Amino acid sequence: MSTLPLVSLSRALSSDSERRAEARAIDAANRTVGFLVLTDHGVAADLVDDLYRVTAEFFALPAEIKNRYVTANRAASRGYVPPKVRSLAATRERMDGGDLVELFAAGLPHVPDDPYFSPEHAGINFRPNVWPAEIPRFRAVWETYYDAMQALAAQLMSLFATALDLPADFFDDKIDRHISNLFANHYPPILEQPAPGQIRVGEHTDYGSLTLLHQRDEVGGLEVHVGGRWVPVEPMAGAYVVNIGDLMARWTNDRWISTLHRVQNPPPERLSMGRLSFPFFCQPNYDTVIEALPSCVGPAQPPRYPPISSGENMIRKTERSFSGGNTR
Ligand SMILES: O=C(O)CCC(=O)C(=O)O
Numbered sequence: 001m002s003t004l005p006l007v008s009l010s011r012a013l014s015s016d017s018e019r020r021a022e023a024r025a026i027d028a029a030n031r032t033v034g035f036l037v038l039t040d041h042g043v044a045a046d047l048v049d050d051l052y053r054v055t056a057e058f059f060a061l062p063a064e065i066k067n068r069y070v071t072a073n074r075a076a077s078r079g080y081v082p083p084k085v086r087s088l089a090a091t092r093e094r095m096d097g098g099d100l101v102e103l104f105a106a107g108l109p110h111v112p113d114d115p116y117f118s119p120e121h122a123g124i125n126f127r128p129n130v131w132p133a134e135i136p137r138f139r140a141v142w143e144t145y146y147d148a149m150q151a152l153a154a155q156l157m158s159l160f161a162t163a164l165d166l167p168a169d170f171f172d173d174k175i176d177r178h179i180s181n182l183f184a185n186h187y188p189p190i191l192e193q194p195a196p197g198q199i200r201v202g203e204h205t206d207y208g209s210l211t212l213l214h215q216r217d218e219v220g221g222l223e224v225h226v227g228g229r230w231v232p233v234e235p236m237a238g239a240y241v242v243n244i245g246d247l248m249a250r251w252t253n254d255r256w257i258s259t260l261h262r263v264q265n266p267p268p269e270r271l272s273m274g275r276l277s278f279p280f281f282c283q284p285n286y287d288t289v290i291e292a293l294p295s296c297v298g299p300a301q302p303p304r305y306p307p308i309s310s311g312e313n314m315i316r317k318t319e320r321s322f323s324g325g326n327t328r
């Protein structure tokens with residue numbers, strides 16, 4: 001969709017008046033579409049190229065090697081998930097045979113040696129990452145990219161605070177020990193007829209505060225549900241697609257919307273085209289309780305959702321996403 005609202009990070013950081021102008025654009029985008037396109041974000045193009053390169057090398061490995069990186073507790077989002085095992089439509093109680101995507105996921109790379117992060121307190125949230133030994137550079141590239149994403153996410157959350165008429169540091173202590181995950185979505189060529197309704201990623205809303213998606217493939221397929229229609233989101237060179245997740249909708253009492261989206265299968269003549277994309281799913285600290293912000297409730301707007309902790313929300317949603325695909 002060429003009409004997604006554009007936000008320039010460098011412009012927002014250039015002066016107070018520019019910051020207010022970009023914050024207004026963010027508010028308008030998040031109220032109406034829940035998606036925007038972020039430009040001038042400062043993430044190095046070389047790093048992104050490296051990320052695509054090492055990750056494509058991983059997915060090109062034989063299945064029996066990739067399967068070594070499947071981890072026992074899938075709700076922890078670490079390592080490899082084979083095609084058709086997860087179903088994002090299942091988070092909405094819709095069964096579709098499993099998403100036509102294979103995944104690799106990682107969490108916080110350098111977990112501090114502090115009880116807050118220990119399994120006793122944090123449960124599965126800071127499980128160690130797993131890294132493919134076959135690709136020596138994989139780990140360093142992923143860790144560097146993860147760091148770039150967490151820094152970018154923090155800057156965006158500060159702009160979000162301004163957009164919500166809150167102090168710029170409002171979210172800082174709610175995301176400073178976040179449980180965000182970096183995913184690679186690899187969509188293999190579609191060689192067999194999909195089951196009825198089975199697509200690359202079934203319709204869903206993202207779970208957390210916001211998602212930073214890098215996509216640059218030719219075949220595309222990402223679609224957002226706006227105005228009762230599915231609208232394609234085409235990649236824009238060097239830009240991130242940013243969307244609101246369920247927790248931001250809950251925080252803002254639906255002033256901002258967590259929009260349904262999906263990845264549609266290519267048309268028949270392009271079924272052999274694969275696709276690689278990288279969502280970074282921002283999830284606040286596991287013990288941050290998300291309830292409607294004071295600026296988003298009033299006599300005519302009672303809170304619409306009960307409070308929920310970030311950690312509980314993520315585990316509930318992730319577990320449900322593994323209830324609709326192939327159980328293997
Ligand atoms: O691969 C994409 O373009 C986005 C997929 C998606 O919506 C997700 O992984 O949550």
Ligand SMILES: [Fe+2]
Nearest residue numbers: 204205206261
């Ligand atoms: Fe998504």
